[in-house]
Amino acid sequence: MKRIRLTPLFFRRIHKWVGLILGLQFLLWALSGSVMALLDKDKVGGHGAGMTHAHPLPAGDYVDVAALRRGEAITGIVLRDLGTRPVYEVQSAKGVRLVDATTGADIRVDAAVARDVAAMMNDAPIRDVSVLPKANLEARDHAGAMWRVDFADAENSSAYVSLDTARFLVMRGDTWRTWDFFWMLHNMDYVNRSSFNHPLIIFVAFGTLWMSGTGFYLLFKSFSRADFRWLRRRRKPVVVRSAP
Known part of the structure; x- marks a missing residue:
């Protein structure tokens, strides 16, 4: 059985695909949050005179x-x-x-x-x-x-x-139904649309934490000493004098 080596290349490949999946969810969070913020709160709440x-x-x-x-x-x-x-x-x-x-x-x-x-x-x-x-x-x-x-x-x-x-x-109306659909996308509760601590969103939260950790790891692994050469002070040339 071939042994899996935990190299920067291995983490980079997983980081790329996990980042793609979580990135789509980040877009859904941003989109759903924006739509919910733009809807009329009175119509969403079903309240009125x-x-x-x-x-x-x-x-x-x-x-x-x-x-x-x-x-x-x-x-x-x-x-x-x-x-x-x-x-x-x-x-x-x-x-x-x-x-x-x-x-x-x-x-x-x-x-x-x-x-x-x-x-x-x-x-x-x-x-x-x-x-x-x-x-x-x-x-x-x-x-x-x-x-x-x-x-x-x-x-x-x-x-x-x-x-x-x-x-x-x-009382419910189309504005509330629109809000409720995007609320479902936002809290990722596709069944009851009421919970924000279900297993799926917890999994995504830990996936985000893993992305952050591996991101820092790959960030430091992507640098070399040559990248910091410009920070070093230039040494003055040493003059060698011959004996008289």
Whole structure:
């Protein structure tokens, strides 16, 4: 078996190809960072004046919480608005359910409810409503089943509404989708697009460290004493005198 010699030539060959691979990633980092910095931060964040839909609760008699359906251990009750309608958000070991605070009837979060909640976030016409059994990449910061309401606007916006609580979760548009694509290139998380300490980026980080070390090694190996000849002081010629 031929023995591998760790010579400067060996390191130079590996350094060249590793540098090419990492150099492409450096270009992607620079490109993705530049694009993300140029995008409108308000459109990327999905925020704006229309992102709030809280309404004051109407006056009147509400159902006594003690009279709500029993048979389950209730861990919490929240009185809030669902549009202009007051509701109880009842939390138990079985999950979360909504109860009309004025009648005591259970509320089913169907497509109509999802449309009403989403319509308070966007004035554009609604193009489609679909249910997701779990969060997709656009709503990855939220858990559980949800409704997706697509709008016919310039941003192709999509609102996400919780299937359990009918709470508005997030609004996404084409600007955010563009940002998210370049964010994926930037943090190299091509699956979840959320982590920056996964094995691939750690491998690239150590590859960069190796490149730096071998670069310094090859830098010093590329010099010779002749390269520093100009630093030496010129010696004065020695005059040899013959004896009289």
